[in-house]
Amino acid sequence: MLTLKRLWILRDAKDQNQWREFLKSGGLHPAEDATYTVGIYDNDELVATGSLSDNIIKYLLVCKRYQSENLLTQIIVHLIERLHEEDIFHYFVYTAPDKEVIFRSLGFKKIMSTKEVLFMEQGEPDFDDYLTYIDQFDHDGENGGIVMNANPFTLGHKYLVEQARKVCDHVYVFVVSEEKSEFSSPERFALVKEGLKEFDDVTVLPARDYMVSSLTFPAYFLKDRAELNIANVQAHLDATLFKERIAPVLHITKRFVGEEPYSKVTNVYNDAMKEVFRPDLSLTILPRLAINGEVVSATKVRQALQDHNEPLVQSFVPGTVLAYLKEKNKI
Structure with missing residues (x-):
């Protein structure tokens, strides 16, 4: 029975x-x-x-x-x-x-x-509703796309956007919506938007469930605890969804990512994007920004916050983020 x-x-x-x-x-x-x-x-x-x-x-x-x-x-x-x-x-x-x-x-x-x-x-609201939502921000031209977790937003993230602006008519920054980070989704979105508000040719959008989420790419949040063959399957889904359904709505022809010397999962993702995007979408992998010989990363900022290392935090984040951290007594 x-x-x-x-x-x-x-x-x-x-x-x-x-x-x-x-x-x-x-x-x-x-x-x-x-x-x-x-x-x-x-x-x-x-x-x-x-x-x-x-x-x-x-x-x-x-x-x-x-x-x-x-x-x-x-x-x-x-x-x-x-x-x-x-x-x-x-x-x-x-x-x-x-x-x-x-x-x-x-x-x-x-x-x-x-x-x-x-x-x-x-x-x-479903995926069609999301596509309708982002469509209102469409700009004609050769546009770029960046997906970032920004946990928190750093000068490295800002540098990536600035480099994309040099070769694109408009840049769309999608902030990961998943709640698996030390900084909440609303916090991260607000900090990115505030940190980029000086650029008229940049639009900040939520990624919702459709980019680097527990749905499209759950291994991303496991980092090096993830099995790389599984991460590869998920990365191909995430990259295919971006290329075939999201990029065309906003005339995105270029995607930008930072080089990742430490995370094997992120490297798997970058390789999957290279493979999936050709020939319709170009992928530019930029070297990480270094300040005083040290590569800027959100991981280092979070560690510095734990260690109460204000000088490092101050050198790695924009003034808008630093002001927020002080307001919230995080530093």
Whole structure:
């Protein structure tokens, strides 16, 4: 007899081990981000599973022997009901491309897919609404795009924008919206906007769920704890979404990033962008800004804040950021 029950993978070692082994048998590699997980059992054997990571449906797998039993639909419907119970009505799925028909039948819309990954959503405001929102800021010409987390905004970030301005008619700076940083999304967005307000040819926009997020590129937030082959798959999805759906709306023909000597995941991302963007979109990787022989980075600023090293913070961030840090007693 088949029964559906919750798996307490964060509390019960047996549940977690069984779930992990089952996913690995299907070629899936779970990270530590599942907030709710269910499984369908045939007696004591786990034969199907699915999880939520906040409002993302993921880690869907059905044992091959049971794929005629409609178990995947049962799992998905249960997870959607769980989301509705929590008053969440805008949600996403990150899964294999062969599951598109099932999700379409349940009302999901495709945002993007690659040969390895399918990215869909249901609810509002959706990706079409986001494209309509950014379209109002469109400028004709040869425009540039930069995506930054800016945790916090530094002179290095500003330097990247200044270099892009030299070769672009207009520059769009997308600030990562994900709440996985020491500085909150509203803080980071406000600091970037304030730090760039002197430039009439620069527009600062939120990335929302569609650039470097837990949806498009979850490995980014794991940094060097991420498996690089998984990061590569996610990076290709993120880069493809930017190239095919976002860049055309704003006539972006150039993307700019800073060189990354330390993070393997960021290097994987840069390599994926190079591969995906050709020939429609150019990628410029700029050397990091150095001040007094030391490379500027947000990581160093955060460490300096912890160490109460005001001189380093002062030398690495714009005056607008320094004023904010002092106002909030962060330094």
